[in-house]
Amino acid sequence: MKSFKIFTILAVILSQMTGLFAGTxxxxxTKSKTALFQGxxxxxxxxxxxxGVVFENELNLVWGDNEAVIYGVDEAGNYEEILTGIVANDExxxxxxxxxxxxxxxxxxxxxxxxTYEFIVYPGGNPxxxxxxxxxxxxxxxxxxxxxxxxxxxxxxxxxxxxxxxEDISGNKKxxxxxxxxxxxxxxxxxxxxxxxxxxxxxYKQNVSRN
Numbered sequence: 001m002k003s004f005k006i007f008t009i010l011a012v013i014l015s016q017m018t019g020l021f022a023g024t025x026x027x028x029x030t031k032s033k034t035a036l037f038q039g040x041x042x043x044x045x046x047x048x049x050x051x052g053v054v055f056e057n058e059l060n061l062v063w064g065d066n067e068a069v070i071y072g073v074d075e076a077g078n079y080e081e082i083l084t085g086i087v088a089n090d091e092x093x094x095x096x097x098x099x100x101x102x103x104x105x106x107x108x109x110x111x112x113x114x115x116t117y118e119f120i121v122y123p124g125g126n127p128x129x130x131x132x133x134x135x136x137x138x139x140x141x142x143x144x145x146x147x148x149x150x151x152x153x154x155x156x157x158x159x160x161x162x163x164x165x166x167e168d169i170s171g172n173k174k175x176x177x178x179x180x181x182x183x184x185x186x187x188x189x190x191x192x193x194x195x196x197x198x199x200x201x202x203x204y205k206q207n208v209s210r211n
Contacts, residue, residue: 036070036082037095042113044208048095053108053115055208059150059157060135063106068097101129114160114205119189121200127164127178130202132187140182148180148187162204164191178202 037048045056050070052062070082073094082095094109103125107118121127134140134150141149146161164178177192194200 037072039110041110041115042208046115046208048108050097053206055157059138059152059155059208061150061157061159061206062133062135063097063100063131068100068106071096071098101125104129112205114207116203116205119202121202123197123199125200127189127191127200127202130189132159133185140185140187142180142182146179148182156208158207159187160205160207162189162202164194164200164202166194166198166200176200180204 036050039046039048047054050068052060054060071079072082073079073096075093079096094107097106097108100106100119103122104127105120105122107120109116119127119130138150138152141151143149148159150157150159159180162178162180164176165173166176167173176194179190180187181190182188189202191200191202
């Protein structure tokens with residue numbers, strides 16, 4: 001199963017490795033001692049940790065206390081495990097959280113002035129296990145187009161409506177219905193019927209503003 005998962009993640013990463021990870025390893029001077037990687041999207045600094053992403057504008061997204069194995073992945077698709085207290089090296093372009101939920105991996109990378117999140121659901125995984133929450137008493141609202149608006153005073157962050165798909169052996173994608181829902185102040189993912197014996201990819205973008 002592990003070799004199958006690594007091959008699948010590698011295929012996804014190589015097929016989408018069009019931009020550089022606009023980030024650098026975190027040193028001891030950062031405000032977040034648990035950060036594994038830092039970067040900038042839309043002129044806002046972010047810090048990836050083992051539990052979520054911290055933005056300098058204090059709009060934080062948390063995916064829980066799951067004991068995922070974390071890797072930095074370079075442009076050639078080489079993996080390097082990031083241990084607790086160790087940061088990704090300069091060659092890292094994407095960060096992979098292996099088994100962030102049971103049989104579900106998460107790939108995070110910047111793209112188009114936003115952070116892109118890809119949840120890769122393997123056979124046996126349940127997309128309903130995916131739940132995201134915020135810190136600091138943030139307000140979450142659903143827009144008509146399915147986006148989630150997260151606000152704190154004048155600051156805001158938008159999680160775009162998720163896209164889910166499955167690929168056949170020829171690389172053709174079949175779109176699967178997917179949407180965010182808000183339950184108990186958490187963002188959860190709901191999907192339509194899909195082939196559970198095949199890998200399901202759920203992706204969305206997170207846009208942030210400085211003000």
